[in-house]
Amino acid sequence: MTAPPLHERLRAAAAELQSDRVSLAEMAAAHGPAAQGTLLVLMAAPCLLPVAGVGTLLGLGLVAVALAMWRGHELVCLPPRVADMALPRQGAQRVLGLMAGFYAFASRCSRERLTHLVRTGSCRWLASGVGAMAVLIVLPIPFGNVLPALALTAIGLGMVFRDGVAVVLGAVFGVLALAFTAGLGLAAWHWGGEGLTAWLAA
Numbered sequence: 001m002t003a004p005p006l007h008e009r010l011r012a013a014a015a016e017l018q019s020d021r022v023s024l025a026e027m028a029a030a031h032g033p034a035a036q037g038t039l040l041v042l043m044a045a046p047c048l049l050p051v052a053g054v055g056t057l058l059g060l061g062l063v064a065v066a067l068a069m070w071r072g073h074e075l076v077c078l079p080p081r082v083a084d085m086a087l088p089r090q091g092a093q094r095v096l097g098l099m100a101g102f103y104a105f106a107s108r109c110s111r112e113r114l115t116h117l118v119r120t121g122s123c124r125w126l127a128s129g130v131g132a133m134a135v136l137i138v139l140p141i142p143f144g145n146v147l148p149a150l151a152l153t154a155i156g157l158g159m160v161f162r163d164g165v166a167v168v169l170g171a172v173f174g175v176l177a178l179a180f181t182a183g184l185g186l187a188a189w190h191w192g193g194e195g196l197t198a199w200l201a202a
Helices: 006-016 024-029 036-048 054-071 089-109 124-138 146-161 164-201
Strands: 021-023 086-088
Touching (some): 021 024, 024 036, 036 124, 086 089, 124 146
Antiparallel strands (some): 021 086
């Protein structure tokens, strides 16, 4: 018997929630086994929002995913602090509903192609990229979460739908994220150095 599509499973799981508060681990379980792709999307998507502290905490979970990918593990063990993050039931239902709509839309645009880019056990280069994006999300950089979160969301979708084109798109966002961060660092060093020189001259 064929399992229902992911977006249908998420909508059913949202309707069946009973607890007053729902943890991130429970929302991850609603996707099925805690696979790398779904966890990437679940934790990267909220980092697109300008909510203080979210990127720092979820970035730790994304590092855990990167480590699992590096070791070739299918399942991911989230750090307790990340797994225990909780939302009120209505908020969790809204998140799962939004994720369901997101997956339904993505399923119409994605298909299996360039699948060698998403093979488990042969993606250490991808694990390195995910780890780098997770570190950028943790860093307190103004608007610095957007590009790495987009990169990880695209990579996660590519892993879910076995779509290497989405992974390539995620890699492009990742390169842009690294370039943006490097540019900010160089600007800070340049202006900081000029400020220090002017202070010493005075």
